[in-house]
Amino acid sequence: MSEILFQYSKVPPTTWVYLSSLLTIGLYFKFSRVWSVRNLDLIGLILLAPGLLMVEYGLANSDVRVEQGGYIWLFATGVLLMIRLLLDPIMVRRPLLEPNLTAGGMTFLGVSLLIFLLANIVNSKIEPDDLVGVKGAENVQALEAPGPEEEQALATHGPGYPLLHLLPSLSTQALMIEDTAVNPRERDLRRDRVRIATARTMAILSQLAIVAGMVLIGYRHFNNIRTGIAAATLYLLLPYTAQLTGRVDHALPAALLVWAVVLYRRPMLAGIFIGMAIGAIYYPVFLLPLWLGFYWQRGLLRFSVGVALTLVISVASLAFISDSPATFWSQVQQMFGWTSLATEDLQGFWSFGIVDPAFRYPVLVLLGVFCVSLAVWPAQKNLGTLMSCSAAVMLGTQFWHPNGGGLYMAWYLPLILLTVFRPNLEDRVALSVLGEGWFPKRRNNVGGIVQAA
16 A cells, blocks of 8 residues: 555554544444443454454464463453343344444445455565465375374364465454565565465455445345444454454355355355355354254255255365375365364464363363254244354354464354344244245245235
8 A cells, every 4th residue: 555655554453443442432332322232232342352462462472471361351252242142032122223423424434444454455465374374285285195294284274175275364464563675585475476366356355245245234134224334334443354354264254154144035045155154164064053943944955955065066176176085085174174173283272271172172062052952942033043143153163263263253243243233133034035936036925914025
């Protein structure tokens, strides 16, 4: 951006936390109803920022105590958000609390934020740590029997689809700003320019898809485009979005999950997007009981076919890029999360020794029980419970993520924001909004009442 705007420099992350927090309060806080749930939601979202800054500061300065404190902060805040999401299905009264700015002003602010965030992706510099997963993925593909070093280098960015890890992470903001005119690794990065360009393109498209999907959900499913614009603008305001804008493994799954919600009235298409999310990062597999329960009375077969077809194609594609059966099997294990069960060489909360890494397994069991219970609870699932419980599941996966658990906020933040802004959606159930056949109808007439999309 400095080449276009004279003496432009990125806003440091700590400064952006203060600015975005003040903007969030000014735009969304309901001063006439101080103790409203909306205000408590805003406080919970703002509380994520200190933990993120502590983790980033600890990593940048090799300060283990600060990094450890950041992960603990993120886990504690995640527990509070989890309780909020689990209580959401019983919150029947949903008063319309619009932002303190007109729709035109919100649109202008959202578009401006989006342009600057995408410009940061284009002008991002590749750091040595950004290529760790790339080199690990290359080695795993090249070797018939990958060694522990190669497996670990890839596992730090996994689990998920192996080709996704051939793309580098993009550091759009650095906590510690260094005045360096020449990148010493420039010569080494020349051969990676195609992958870097691909990563930038995918990150930009993913962020655009998230924002467009949130606005479209407000327009089509909430019958209030201003609500969708408000949720999307708040997503762009969050410090997390500004700091990790270029992480494809964060943004791509978020975009797929948002668009699964956008297309929930098309069960097969929703299944395809859920299947792609599972193939990309594995963890959305925990969403299947919830979504199968939603489509149980109508649309179950179509949704299941969409998920199964996508996963079969994803696995089959690995056969074409594998040099040997051993490589293929290693990539399949990586795709379906087998490597995430290890208790050695962890990074993040479970690596500091405060809690024995073996306790990840009870956490995983609790998460599995919770996810299975969502197949039957709530008994009558509507679009509102689908969004809130999906956010709860993706938030729950952070508690046992072996590498960087708590940092992958994009997997649940858009869904949380949609839950915060949603109206009463009790009439958006599968029997009311889905057609009986494979070919969707524009709308259904149930009991003489035309149900909204």
